[in-house]
Amino acid sequence: MRIDDAMIGYVADLSRLRLEEGERERAKRDLEEILSHMEGLQGAKVDGVEPMTHPQPITNALRPDVVEQSFPRELLLENAPETAEGCFVTPKTVE
Amino acid sequence: MTAVELGRRIRNREISALRVTEEAIRLGKDGDAYNAYLSIDEEGAMEQAERVEEELHVGKILSPLAGVPIALKDNILIRGKKTTCASKMMEHFVSPYSATVVEKLIQAGVVIIGKTNLDEFAMGNTSEYSYFGPVKNPFDLQRVPGGSSGGSAAAVAGRLVPLALGTDTGGSIRQPAGFCGVTGLKPTYGAVSRYGAVAHASSLDQIGPFARTAADCREILSLIQGKDPRDGTSMGVSLKETARGFSGKRIGIPHAYFDQGIDTEVREAIFRAANVMKEAGAVLVDLTMETVDYAIPAYYIVSSAEASSNLARFDGIKYGYRAEEFTDLEDLYVKSRSEGFGTEVKRRIMLGNFVLSSGYYDAYYKRAMQVRTLIKQEFDAALLQCDAILSPVSPVTTPRIGDREDPQKIRMMDLYTVSVNMAGLPALALPCGQDGKGMPIGMQLIGKAFSDGELLSLGESYQELTGYHGMQPPGTEGNL
Numbered sequence: 001m002r003i004d005d006a007m008i009g010y011v012a013d014l015s016r017l018r019l020e021e022g023e024r025e026r027a028k029r030d031l032e033e034i035l036s037h038m039e040g041l042q043g044a045k046v047d048g049v050e051p052m053t054h055p056q057p058i059t060n061a062l063r064p065d066v067v068e069q070s071f072p073r074e075l076l077l078e079n080a081p082e083t084a085e086g087c088f089v090t091p092k093t094v095e
Numbered sequence: 096m097t098a099v100e101l102g103r104r105i106r107n108r109e110i111s112a113l114r115v116t117e118e119a120i121r122l123g124k125d126g127d128a129y130n131a132y133l134s135i136d137e138e139g140a141m142e143q144a145e146r147v148e149e150e151l152h153v154g155k156i157l158s159p160l161a162g163v164p165i166a167l168k169d170n171i172l173i174r175g176k177k178t179t180c181a182s183k184m185m186e187h188f189v190s191p192y193s194a195t196v197v198e199k200l201i202q203a204g205v206v207i208i209g210k211t212n213l214d215e216f217a218m219g220n221t222s223e224y225s226y227f228g229p230v231k232n233p234f235d236l237q238r239v240p241g242g243s244s245g246g247s248a249a250a251v252a253g254r255l256v257p258l259a260l261g262t263d264t265g266g267s268i269r270q271p272a273g274f275c276g277v278t279g280l281k282p283t284y285g286a287v288s289r290y291g292a293v294a295h296a297s298s299l300d301q302i303g304p305f306a307r308t309a310a311d312c313r314e315i316l317s318l319i320q321g322k323d324p325r326d327g328t329s330m331g332v333s334l335k336e337t338a339r340g341f342s343g344k345r346i347g348i349p350h351a352y353f354d355q356g357i358d359t360e361v362r363e364a365i366f367r368a369a370n371v372m373k374e375a376g377a378v379l380v381d382l383t384m385e386t387v388d389y390a391i392p393a394y395y396i397v398s399s400a401e402a403s404s405n406l407a408r409f410d411g412i413k414y415g416y417r418a419e420e421f422t423d424l425e426d427l428y429v430k431s432r433s434e435g436f437g438t439e440v441k442r443r444i445m446l447g448n449f450v451l452s453s454g455y456y457d458a459y460y461k462r463a464m465q466v467r468t469l470i471k472q473e474f475d476a477a478l479l480q481c482d483a484i485l486s487p488v489s490p491v492t493t494p495r496i497g498d499r500e501d502p503q504k505i506r507m508m509d510l511y512t513v514s515v516n517m518a519g520l521p522a523l524a525l526p527c528g529q530d531g532k533g534m535p536i537g538m539q540l541i542g543k544a545f546s547d548g549e550l551l552s553l554g555e556s557y558q559e560l561t562g563y564h565g566m567q568p569p570g571t572e573g574n575l
Binding site for chain 2: 046063
């Protein structure tokens with residue numbers, strides 16, 4: 001399948017990535033190339049076959065309903081680029 | 096020396112755990128010609144070795160591997176230590192907690208020496224896509240060690256350390272084990288807790304060991320396996336040893352795997368291994384396994400879809416790289432991700448988002464999940480006819496660093512490994528020969544889900560009959 005500027009722009013947007021000029025051409029070629037090799041799947045006989053999301057038949061893995069100690073807030077904030085008063089800091093999102 | 100033997104000598108007070116640890120640290124610092132390590136934890140390792148010595152002094156034995164050094168792939172968390180995933184995104188990340196496998200290793204007295212290099216976020220199969228430079232194959236420094244757990248494989252092959260852990264999403268333990276001439280196990284999905292391993296593709300990822308022998312892999316797996324309330328998919332695995340030898344064992348040979356695109360030397364090495372088993376009493380069973388034709392496309396679609404979702408968490412807010420300049424929240428996300436991720440990671444995120452996007456979901460992602468069902472059914476049926484399936488690890492032997500003009504050729508190096516993850520099965524990679532250039536050739540034995548113990552018994556039996564696991568890269572004599 002052919003990947004045009006609009007399509008690579010759409011996929012980059014979904015991915016929250018910005019491609020520079022040179023990168024965009026490369027990304028178009030790469031995505032086209034890999035998708036051409038994914039075409040092989042179209043020959044598989046999958047009518048009526050259930051899709052499989054997970055290899056083991058595990059459903060609803062529950063643990064006992066016991067209160068446990070959670071991580072200290074300070075510890076989890078240590079890797080954040082910017083914090084204030086025990087919170088993550090982001091740019092302003094409301095006018 | 097094997098890890099089991101080293102552990103025995105430490106227990107018998109023939110060698111001190113401190114001496115062994117010092118030597119492993121020295122080798123990691125001065126002897127790492129392979130760029131295998133990303134960090135060495137000298138302080139933590141020496142503390143642990145001292146603890147082991149003290150316990151031994153009062154007659155307490157923590158485990159058969161107490162005092163034995165190990166290296167961990169740098170996508171496994173150790174509390175208070177850096178975990179980089181070989182990415183600019185995680186360059187300064189300090190782990191707030193330890194992975195379950197790390198807690199188990201520490202409890203057992205195993206000494207963690209440091210963290211090993213990998214393809215960024217474990218995406219790749221040559222260990223060239225590391226932000227910190229490529230890993231080199233100890234058998235030939237011009238060649239790749241395989242990937243993505245290339246640093247762990249190179250560290251064990253180069254005798255820097257007798258044991259290492261890696262993660263395997265589509266062959267990332269087995270393929271570098273094969274290329275580096277060491278033994279590597281991808282356990283059954285659910286055998287080992289994934290808590291504290293940075294997620295690549297959650298329905299495929301599994302932590303597993305690298306060692307010199309299958310017997311060493313058994314010891315380390317017995318320490319790290321088990322059900323863990325912090326990983327709802329973990330179930331643990333029984334490691335009962337089965338009778339040694341191949342007498343009466345049924346070994347399946349999927350002939351479609353040997354039809355095309357495979358090096359003659361690889362094919363011959365696998366047939367030689369099959370013959371060793373046959374002469375030892377095994378029955379070789381011809382298998383028809385045709386889903387191999389769909390393995391690579393189905394794997395790339397499923398793994399990239401899951402990766403695109405897992406890596407959405409990197410937003411420049413909670414942890415990881417944040418761009419210096421941005422105009423608003425959206426711009427902060429986009430710039431941080433665009434500057435923080437490398438080329439291959441971006442490629443996979445975009446492929447994943449494409450196959451999950453409206454209009455393409457059914458044709459790609461849903462179809463790949465249906466093919467996954469077909470792959471699992473085919474393996475389940477094949478494993479009713481035999482005790483294990485024998486296949487090459489990779490159709491080729493190790494390429495040169497930088498030799499990746501044809502991306503499809505590079506993807507095809509994983510042709511025989513990816514289906515095992517899709518089906519959630521265990522598979523053991525073992526050295527079984529060398530090519531004309533002296534580079535190792537690996538074979539893999541694939542078993543039924545939760546038959547890891549039986550698989551290891553077969554591996555141990557093979558290694559009792561052959562000496563390929565003893566091959567050692569030049570210049571590593573006298574190392575650990």
